[in-house]
Amino acid sequence: MNDQDLKQLKPDRLWHYFLEICNVPRPSKKEEKIAAYLVAFAADHNLECLQDEAGNVLIRKPAVKGFENRSTVILQSHLDMVCEKNSDTKHDFDTDPIIPWIDGDWVKARGTTLGADDGIGIAATLAILESRDIAHGPLEALFTVDEETGLTGAFALTADQLKGRILINLDSEDEGQLFIGCAGGKDTVATIVMETEPVPDSHISYKVSVTGLKGGHSGDDINKGLGNAVKLLNRFLWNARENFEIALADINAGNLRNAIAREAFAVFTVHMDNEIPMLNYAEQFAADIKNELHATEPGLTFEVTPAPMPENVLNDALQANLLDALYACPHGVTAMSREIPDFVETSTNLASVKFVDRKIMITTSQRSSVESSKKDIADMVASVFYLMQADVEHSAGYPGWKPNPDSALLRISTDAYRRLFSQEPQVLAIHAGLECGLIGAIYPGMDMVSFGPTIKGAHSPDERLDIPSTVKFWELTVEILKNIP
Secondary structure (H helix, E strand, O other): OOHHHHOOOOOHHHHHHHHHHHOOOOEOOOOHHHHHHHHHHHHHOOOEEEEOOOOOEEEEEOOOOOOOOOOOEEEEEEOOEOOOEOOOOOOOOOOOOOOEEEEOOEEEEOOEOOOHHHHHHHHHHHHHHHOOOOOOOOEEEEEEOOOOOOOHHHHOOOOOOOOOOEEEEOOOOOOOEEEEEEOEEEEEEEEEEOOEEEOOOOEEEEEEEEEOOOOOEOOOOOOOOOOOHHHHHHHHHHHHHHHHOOEEEEEEEEOOOOEOOOOEEEEEEEEHHHHHHHHHHHHHHHHHHHHHOOOOOOOOEEEEEEOOOOOEEEOHHHHHHHHHHHHHOOOEEEEEOOOOOOOEEEEEEEEEEEEEOOEEEEEEEEEEOOHHHHHHHHHHHHHHHHOOOOEEEEOOOEOOEOOOOOOHHHHHHHHHHHHHHOOOOEEEEEOOOOOHHHHHHHOOOOEEEEOOOOEEOOOOOOOEEEHHHHHHHHHHHHHHHHHOO
16 A cells, blocks of 8 residues: 555545655754745635744634634644655655555655654644644644754743643653653763774674664663664673673664664674684574563564774773773663553653764663752663773753642543543653643643553654554644633
8 A cells, every 4th residue: 555545535635735745755854844834834725824933833713603702723844854764765855745644554764764753743733723624723833943852842932822732742752641741851972082003813704684673662662662773782792702702892872862773783893713603603693682582573684794993993902992882881760650551751762873073972761750869770771881991972962741630621621531432542641752841831820631542662763653642633633622611
């Protein structure tokens, strides 16, 4: 099936706009094309449209007849998408459209992220803004930039931009769940200058590849037992150095700070006398990690193959310090909530390691719903890299969103869900970061709830959007708007 089949899905205007959005490139920090599309949309529909210096777009629509005295509601989503592709997929996210297709009950993309996070939120908002038969009071549609790589759009909001004090965030990924809180987060990046030396005599060169992992969102998926390609790669290299005296030439592992690393590659040399023992060990290592992760990572592939000879390798002291630090660096859940059952409180993600311009750059991200714990885990990660004399920098980070169980919007949303689907929604906080944290800090007292359809594999080429849950997401959004007093 291809993108033409999406045109047969209902509600037709929702899927119409999702397809249009897939045709507009929108990498983080490069949202100019999708912003221009929204500005043109507003002009075509005679709607008030404002764009701030950061690039955020705000579209206002008056209330429908009979709803003029209702409260203003803000529909909020972000413009950018995570741009991840499989290593064998040719795709330029700056210019090429996303190619969606239907696989059973799922919409997927071909070898790339789909962009349903948060393209489906944008699409739903546009369908509502276009409609003439959906009951609602005054609407503000806020589309923010750069949510995925820095939240810079939300950071740039000012207290005079929004008139409403009720906000529906359309950026969650599990249908049937209403979110009323989220974790805060920050990044910790370590950098060290490369110190190299010529390749030792009688050495031959190999490339090690870790591929086929699921990857996933470093917040939503951090507790699912998924493999981290950086960690697996380093585990092999650490043991190979200890036992076979390899010399490391290059690492290109992981990618985005907010994605669990799913691919990792390295080039190393080994003395020809140790070649066969090293290859035998690599075979056993592959069997071991596949056995360890068979339940969660059935697609895991580990290979060691011949490679062109590099010009230089790291000196032994730096190589030892790097591999030790990466082994010691924590990854995963470090604390569960004592208050909310099965809720991850604090975690850290070892996201990527790159050799670039004669520097080694190690990127990590930390999340916690407790501000002091967020600082603690970031400091813990920093301390590991201080031991190797790396320069360490923390990002400014972003605040969490404190849950309000007494929210009037939550009550309306819960009643709407129960009325539509004859069952209770789950009311939760989410370990991922949401722009609600920043918006709530800029607009104290903003009543907020976040929900969405079911999206699996977000931030990876396995991203897929559940079609039946998207219909329920749409119906719930419309029902809530109708019942805002």
